[in-house]
Amino acid sequence: MTDTASDLVAARRLDGNAAASTLAELFAVDLTEARSRCASCGSTAMLGAHHLYADAPALVLRCPSCTGVVLRFAAQRGRLVLDLSGAQLLVVPVPDDYADNGADDEADNEADDEADDEADEAPPAE
Amino acid sequence: MARAAVQRRLIWRTARVLDNRAETDRVHRLVLEVPHWPGHLPGQHVVVRLTAEDGYTAQRSYSLASPPDVPQLHLTVERLDDGEVSPYLTDEVRAGDELELRGPIGGYFVWSAAADRAGGEPRPVQLVAGGSGVAPFLAMVEHHQRQESPTPLRLLYSARTAADVIGRDVLGAETTITLTRESPPDWPGPTGRVDRDLLARCTFPSTDRPRVFVCGSTPFVEAVAATLIDLGHDPSAIRLERYGNSEEPK
Helix, strand or coil, X not given: CCCCHHHHHHHCCEEHHHHHHHHXXXXXXXXXXXXXEECCCCCEEEHHHCEEECCCXXXXXXXXXXXXXXXXEEEECCEEEEECCCEEEEECCCHHHXXXXXXXXXXXXXXXXXXXXXXXXXXXXX | CHHHHHHCCCCCEEEEEEEEEECXXXXXXXXXXXCCCCCCCCCCEEEEEEECCCCCEEEEEEEECCCCCCCCEEEEEECCCCCCCHHHHXXXXXXXXXXXXXXXXXXXXXXXXXXXXXXCCCCCEEEXXXXXXXXXXXXXXXXXXXXXXXXXXXXXXXXXXXXHCCCXXXXXXXXXXXXXXXXXXXXCCCECCCCHHHHHXXXXXXXXXXXXXXXXXXXXXXXXXXXXXXXXXXXXXXXXXXXXXXXXXX
């Protein structure tokens, strides 16, 4: 194993999937399935497929194509701080994709109502 | 269930430990009972929070190693000697203890039989695991078995030695295990690292258009992903879960 700085950084790289719990502090829907268009290079990928650096002072998600910073999130002095300036467009699926999978339960209702409320407020997808 | 699992607002839940048993020298299996668990999808993870007497807290993510088809939650925890959390979970926690956890978390690194039924054209599922990265795949494989899913599914699992293999009670004919460090003389499977040759021999070819999931240490996952792309797999069909390097996953 080499000990160059870049290799050390690479070895600490995780996936956006691992940011789901932290982002749930702020978001009611799972953002790892959201598609994000990078403000730097214009490419689109699911946030779960972005590169995550979880041990930086803030949680940092980087574009898997150009490594530009897409999202930063931190808890500081009793505040949650979100910087989304690197994300040009975020498209979050509301879970109608899951509606007809035959595995339902009654306890869904509350969550469904929340999701529907948010869908009403969301900007239209492309 | 799937919808609730992805959508529910996350709260801290109290889990009761039913069992804590050594699965290998380094890996323990924690069996948990969580009242009002909303269900999960194979591949999702939970966050475990430990709180010290002085109020100091530490959190770690662990993949669920059990499928939604069984009521208890299973975590496979690898003891990292310099870790803050894993030595406590493997060596100190006893049946009857309580843990705080929240989840299920993450809708990205998941596969379920129901999603395949809903999704129309079924595509084969190829799983590639390095070491303790097999945990989410134990949930997927057992779910696949219990649902008698028609989706073709294979697992290629790299372990250091035969004694390091996790999940022997679940893994069956769908699984190829390669041993990288030492193997018994009568070992029937392949040996050596997961390289281009092994991937070409023991996984679905790119022409079958499989969905591919790769989980393990960051170097393992990145090497496997690069080789799969080299073998012609569509990068968008490959989902990765890096566990980091040697330090405890955050």
